[in-house]
Amino acid sequence: MKLSPRLAVLLTAPVLVITACAPQTSTNSSSEKDDKSGTLRVWLFQEVGNKPKEKVVDSVVAAFEKAHKGTEVDVEYMAVDTRAQRVKAAFNDPKSAPDVMEYGNTDTAGYVKDGGLLDVTREFGDWSEGKDTDPTARTSVTVDGRMYGAPFYVGVRALYYRTDVFKKLGLQPPRTMAELASTARRIRAARPDLYGLVVGGAYTYGAMPFVWANGGELATGKGGSYTSAIDSAAAQKGIKAYTSLFGDDNCPAAKCAVMGGNDTITAFAAGKAGMAIGGDFSHTAVEAGKVKGAYAVVPLPGVKAGSIAPAFAGGNNIGVLKSTSHRTLAVDLMEQLTSKKTQAEMFGAMGFLPTFSDVRDQAAAKEPYVKPFAQTLAAGTRFVPASPGWSQIDSQLVLPTMLQEVISGKKDVAAASREAAAKMNDAFGSAG
Amino acid sequence: MRGTPNGSGVVERWRVRRVRGLSRPRGGSRKFNTAPRPGWSWSAPWLYLAPALVVLGGLLVYPIYQLGLISFFQYTQAQVSGGEPTTFEGFGNYSALFSDSEFWQVLLATVLFAAACVVSTLAVGCALAVLLTRVRALPRLALMMAALGAWATPAVTGSTVWLFLFDPDFGPVNRILGLGDYSWTYGRFSAFFLVLLEVVWCSFPFVMVTVYAGIRAVPGEVLEAAALDGASQWRIWRSVLAPMLRPILTVVTIQSVIWDFKVFTQIYVMTNGGGIAGQNLVLNVYAYQQAFASSQYGLGSAIGVVMLLILLAVTLGYLRLLRRQGEEL
Numbered sequence: 001m002k003l004s005p006r007l008a009v010l011l012t013a014p015v016l017v018i019t020a021c022a023p024q025t026s027t028n029s030s031s032e033k034d035d036k037s038g039t040l041r042v043w044l045f046q047e048v049g050n051k052p053k054e055k056v057v058d059s060v061v062a063a064f065e066k067a068h069k070g071t072e073v074d075v076e077y078m079a080v081d082t083r084a085q086r087v088k089a090a091f092n093d094p095k096s097a098p099d100v101m102e103y104g105n106t107d108t109a110g111y112v113k114d115g116g117l118l119d120v121t122r123e124f125g126d127w128s129e130g131k132d133t134d135p136t137a138r139t140s141v142t143v144d145g146r147m148y149g150a151p152f153y154v155g156v157r158a159l160y161y162r163t164d165v166f167k168k169l170g171l172q173p174p175r176t177m178a179e180l181a182s183t184a185r186r187i188r189a190a191r192p193d194l195y196g197l198v199v200g201g202a203y204t205y206g207a208m209p210f211v212w213a214n215g216g217e218l219a220t221g222k223g224g225s226y227t228s229a230i231d232s233a234a235a236q237k238g239i240k241a242y243t244s245l246f247g248d249d250n251c252p253a254a255k256c257a258v259m260g261g262n263d264t265i266t267a268f269a270a271g272k273a274g275m276a277i278g279g280d281f282s283h284t285a286v287e288a289g290k291v292k293g294a295y296a297v298v299p300l301p302g303v304k305a306g307s308i309a310p311a312f313a314g315g316n317n318i319g320v321l322k323s324t325s326h327r328t329l330a331v332d333l334m335e336q337l338t339s340k341k342t343q344a345e346m347f348g349a350m351g352f353l354p355t356f357s358d359v360r361d362q363a364a365a366k367e368p369y370v371k372p373f374a375q376t377l378a379a380g381t382r383f384v385p386a387s388p389g390w391s392q393i394d395s396q397l398v399l400p401t402m403l404q405e406v407i408s409g410k411k412d413v414a415a416a417s418r419e420a421a422a423k424m425n426d427a428f429g430s431a432g
Numbered sequence: 433m434r435g436t437p438n439g440s441g442v443v444e445r446w447r448v449r450r451v452r453g454l455s456r457p458r459g460g461s462r463k464f465n466t467a468p469r470p471g472w473s474w475s476a477p478w479l480y481l482a483p484a485l486v487v488l489g490g491l492l493v494y495p496i497y498q499l500g501l502i503s504f505f506q507y508t509q510a511q512v513s514g515g516e517p518t519t520f521e522g523f524g525n526y527s528a529l530f531s532d533s534e535f536w537q538v539l540l541a542t543v544l545f546a547a548a549c550v551v552s553t554l555a556v557g558c559a560l561a562v563l564l565t566r567v568r569a570l571p572r573l574a575l576m577m578a579a580l581g582a583w584a585t586p587a588v589t590g591s592t593v594w595l596f597l598f599d600p601d602f603g604p605v606n607r608i609l610g611l612g613d614y615s616w617t618y619g620r621f622s623a624f625f626l627v628l629l630e631v632v633w634c635s636f637p638f639v640m641v642t643v644y645a646g647i648r649a650v651p652g653e654v655l656e657a658a659a660l661d662g663a664s665q666w667r668i669w670r671s672v673l674a675p676m677l678r679p680i681l682t683v684v685t686i687q688s689v690i691w692d693f694k695v696f697t698q699i700y701v702m703t704n705g706g707g708i709a710g711q712n713l714v715l716n717v718y719a720y721q722q723a724f725a726s727s728q729y730g731l732g733s734a735i736g737v738v739m740l741l742i743l744l745a746v747t748l749g750y751l752r753l754l755r756r757q758g759e760e761l
Contacts, residue, residue: 023502025514088727091513115515201708254615255600257708388510395725397705404709408618 149319200259211238557639
């Protein structure tokens with residue numbers, strides 16, 4: 001039989017399609033093995049100025065290796081910018097994956113859905129120090145009532161202000177959100193070269209306290225099924241309060257609408273703003289800037305005088321990967337890396353706020369700059385919805401888009417928040 | 433190759449047969465060729481083509497096949513790493529995409545923006561290519577070096593530098609133009625315009641160098657004759673150079689269409705990932721934001737397939753248009 005070449009191609013093509021009918025998938029089932037010796041691989045974040053962190057980790061590792069004969073711990077520091085790719089690669093190829101890993105706490109739900117993290121609920125319950133973990137930190141490792149790691153440190157934001165500017169203009173640190181806005185405008189009026197309170201249209205975690213302080217929520221629901229609440233009346237009030245700060249009388253929209261959190265801190269550190277919303281982790285950057293010695297920090301005020309606006313509890317956790325073949329050892333190492341002793345040392349080395357209330361109080365007694373942040377944490381903090389949909393909402397810039405639509409006058413608060421709520425619900429639904 | 437209205441396959445086969453026919457009377461020493469085994473006649477060319485086809489298949493067909501395949505599945509990080517089973521979605525990803533009103537807006541903006549970029553790039557590139565043939569060696573060298581410098585600059589670096597030039601607080605452009613602290617990236621059109629400038633800046637050198645090479649190959653007598661006939665510069669370009677450069681211009685145009693339709697870095701860097709409230713999104717950045725950044729590979733592949741089809745349609749349409757005008761490429 002003589003086939004024309006074209007016909008031959010047409011005949012073989014469907015065969016190829018049929019033989020390779022579904023895209024590739026790796027089998028990431030939990031490993032059955034539980035070796036009691038061998039090499040444990042650990043991935044931690046590479047911070048700016050990482051040396052002090054390495055020192056603390058090295059001492060933990062040395063003690064661990066001494067306690068467990070025949071084990072070796074191989075610690076690797078991964079760049080923060082490219083960690084998402086590395087973690088994905090680790091989930092895809094369990095052979096090259098670490099046993100223990102540090103991760104950002106907003107990623108918890110997504111990683112659990114990807115099937116990458118080991119459920120350590122039982123071990124965490126048995127751990128003597130685990131009980132003292134503060135409630136928000138505990139939420140940040142919990143998905144659907146199960147725990148997938150141990151909190152490593154927390155980060156919260158508070159209000160930075162310029163003491164020299166305030167003194168000259170005879171201003172007091174604001175005690176309510178309304179006062180915050182009026183103080184900001186007075187600074188701008190007296191010093192047109194400064195932003196009153198520098199705000200950013202892409203600064204989600206700077207805007208959320210305004211929503212929470214007004215009684216709004218990002219989303220309501222529990223156990224994986226969430227519904228957006230960003231368009232509720234209370235949330236809209238908060239969005240209005242935040243977006244009204246954009247304007248020539250405080251922070252011109254043309255410049256501030258594009259800013260993210262880091263941009264606002266850079267502006268404040270360079271002496272271009274009277275106030276800014278920054279985290280305990282921004283302390284080093286501000287200290288290194290022009291305003292060193294001429295600023296102070298107070299908790300971000302709430303709606304009522306004397307109250308504190310709920311802050312977002314950021315931070316990192318340490319978890320064990322499902323694919324580990326050293327389950328017992330890996331969990332033990334996780335506990336050593338997040339123990340009270342390690343966290344106290346880590347605070348001394350890196351300024352990371354401990355996730356245990358008692359350790360944090362000791363830290364605040366030692367370093368006065370921690371006080372406003374500890375107060376903010378004590379007043380109660382919030383966390384993003386523990387849904388895998390959150391990473392989608394985050395990367396699709398749903399909330400920055402909403403804020404920027406209002407700031408640039410494209411939509412009013414009601415329309416913009418309604419649209420954002422619809423997109424959030426889509427994400428919660430599809431990631432389910 | 434001179435054109436026949438029917439497909440070129442006919443021409444090819446006919447020619448092969450004729451060549452073989454001619455060789456027969458001469459062939460004392462080539463007996464093997466003159467007595468082909470059964471099946472050899474059609475398989476020989478494919479055998480010779482096989483190495484190239486394997487490479488092309490591996491590099492082009494397989495990825496496109498994967499892209500198309502993935503676009504029909506619910507395929508996110510959870511499926512890749514085995515956290516959840518892969519499910520067949522049919523046209524689910526496509527219907528999700530087409531029902532998103534933002535997608536249509538972004539598509540329209542992408543088409544208009546790419547068209548503006550292509551026209552500007554070609555205009556600037558051709559004008560400078562003609563200029564290159566008119567100036568002395570030293571200025572020509574300077575212009576060439578400047579253009580090659582722009583060409584060699586990585587897109588991220590170029591974008592950052594342009595952004596700095598137009599910075600509202602520190603940028604020299606605003607100072608020279610006396611615009612105060614006007615923010616170029618705030619308005620939708622001014623932001624697109626700023627990106628357009630950067631895109632033209634980094635892609636005109638390719639057009640310029642290619643067209644310049646083409647002009648150099650045009651016989652001097654033709655141009656001299658046109659000049660003697662009293663044709664103006666513009667007339668020489670329109671009636672003599674442009675028709676003679678047509679094949680080159682075609683290639684350059686198609687290249688530019690494809691590049692400018694796929695622009696990513698410039699928008700991503702200069703408008704901070706799509707501008708205020710996403711006003712400067714183009715298709716590629718949209719795909720990244722909606723799909724790849726949140727590991728929704730299925731949806732991202734669907735966007736990729738749509739883009740591929742649009743580019744194919746534009747390219748084929750353009751080639752047909754040329755053909756209808758009586759030009760064979």
